[in-house]
Amino acid sequence: MPSSCTAVSYGQTLPQESLAVIRALFTANGATVLAESSAQHPGFDAVTFSLEMAGDDEHDAVSRLRTALADAVLENLDIAVVPDSLHHAARKFIIMDVDSTLIQQEVIELLAAHAGKEAEVAEVTEAAMRGEMDFAQSLHHRVSTLAGLPESVLAEVEASIRLSVGAERLVARAKASGHTVAAVSGGFSQILAPLAARLGLDFALANDLEIVDGHLTGKVCGDVVDRATKARVLRTWSAEAGIDVGATMAIGDGANDLDMMAAAALGVAFNAKPAVRAAADAQINLPNLDVALALAGI
Structure with missing residues (x-):
């Protein structure tokens, strides 16, 4: 019995030449286009393809098609292959990183600017996001600059x-x-908690800065929210919401997000570092989170 999946191409423009290449790749890789629809969104356009794949294993079909599309030269657009377990789910679970994903800035750098340490902290942040430093070690180093x-x-x-x-x-x-x-x-958490309340997020977790006598001590309380923690809470929270992991999407930009992205049905790199883009199931290379709605079929 054939399997099925959904492909979404998106960009500020959608050149017909690139869409023709995509359709040819579908055919060459055993995919039949059952339906095709286009839509305009704030800041980008998208074309959604409903596909039937040769073979009865959806995971294998999705992986095979992603590999073929990753090698294609596509001008001015990206394409994501989305499992139908996510795209057609009645209820979906979306989890996002915060710094440089949900928000445009890195909070630790904003805080470090008040201590005159912004350049030093930014350098360590970049190394951690590229995966060149252990995240917990880098966090403790950066937070120490905030003491006082x-x-x-x-x-x-x-x-x-x-x-x-x-x-x-x-x-x-x-x-x-x-x-x-x-x-x-x-x-x-001192920054995320009020933001989560304002947006109406269902779940939120971040590190707690230690504060004594009205001043930051340069330490965090408890365990660091690292990449393993992010993957764990994805599974825990989606289960608490009664949503199968097959209907989950994780969005992030740095190495600390990789485990969470791998645990989700669709891991999305948002304007991410090269290593994160290479590991992701899909990429958003526009500074626009609206693309995630199109990918999820919302």
């Missing part, structure tokens, strides 16, 4: 946060359609 800052800087940083383009629409539309949305961060 008054607690009041947290409110200043919170006020300066800029959401990524499409972030509010992603959360609002997903939740209005009955889906579950979560955020997990290697950053700090």
